Amino acid sequence: MKYLIDSSIQMGLALQHTLEQLRMEEFPSDSPRVFGDLLLSLTNHILDRLLDLASEEREPPPVIPQAEAALLARSLAQIAHSARPVAGSNSDFVPWAMVHPVEMLCREISPESRVIIFPRWTYNYGYYEAIAPLKRLMDGIATGTGEDFFKGRPQYYAVLSFPAVEGYHILQNAAWGHEIGHHADTVFSVSERVMREPLIDQGDIDLEIADLLPAGPDREQILRSSGEVLRLQAMEKAAWLTRRWVRELVADIFSIHVFGPASLFAFASIVPVMHSLDQPDLEYPPARLRLQTMLREVRELEYDHIVDEEPTTETQQSVRSALASELARLQALADQEPSEQVKPEYLPALKASQAAIPLIKECIAEVPKERWACSAGLLRRDVFGLFERLEHDVPPCEVEEVGKLVGRQTRLAAIINAGWLYQLAQRPRTPPQSLAEAVQRRDRARQINGLTLKAIELSEIRRQLGVTEAIRGS
8 A cells, every 4th residue: 555655646746746837837818727726726635635644554554545545546647637628728729819708708608617728639629517527526535525625616617629720710610619508508407407308219219129139039039038128228328328419419509509600600511521411429419410400590590581681782792692502501411311321229319319409499598698699680780890891801800880980899709600601702612623722722711710810809808908888699
């Protein structure tokens, strides 16, 4: 046990030193440093307990301290893993100018929210809530209650990750709308409420078992001897999958409330390419089902009608054409016949997830969204002026008003949607015919993303200086 305690103390000292060094770094917001301080406090507590164990002269060492030492060592390893987003949050791959606006958006969802954003070298966006696992950890090792370590600290730390290669592709990072949707689900417990309902049909479970069993005389014998066990196993797997897929559908629908159609455009740029349109997997429901769900939400929230009347300006015509064309393209993709049959073991969970969608929408409708949600009215009011600024290679950070020297500030969602609509309006109808043409298109996309990021930065500076009135949704 002494060797275990000694090695654990050395691990704790190394972690302590690393966390102390990290707090000296610069970060795009205070949240990574504050979270690092929490990790340092937990590390110091574990070190103190390890030193107490080392000072207790016991021969032979009792079982309980030995088990406790092993638990403390595993806890240090978990804290070290929790420090990963802190260490990555000040990377050059992170678009610093976007971090604080995203955090402010999450604080509108809950004042108890804080955000850490970091890159990773896998092509996926991700989310997890960082405080709850640490509370469970401290409940297991603290002498009192783990809650004592978290008094006076934020209730939620939303950790958002993104592909490092997309760091400055600001329009693609509208995919954060989905991850912020996961955070909204954490705050408002939508998926938890939905999963209390009886979503899985026992008949679908029986059909799954029938499809999986071999044909022939042994089928009945297997059902008689092992039918109940097979049903229980299939039900447990269906419940597990349904829970995961419902969470994704909740985040998809929330994402349309976060960034409006920009969330749909960002989703459609990568998910149907990375995942099967019709075959689910252990992580996600079919991409086509998700696309259909998001498209319905876009139309129900009337984002397809931000230009209701006949356009009177060239800008209005460009916005209307870009929006209508992309929605039509995505609707055609959503309406295609499935290209492959869903595997039998996924069918009960898939049907349950489809049945959950109306319940999800009902729960989300009850969530207070006035302070943070995007709306068709916001885009109808602001997106045309922002689009015009992009047409003149000017950052779309404010909406110009007649007779005023300084324009009116807008929201993060309006800026991102203006960027997306402008990019869609500029998109060529055919693939590039050469590498040189592809590079030229990439450079133009970088320019649009650069203008959008600069607009987000200028808008946030203005907000922090308090130059304009707070903007509420329409």
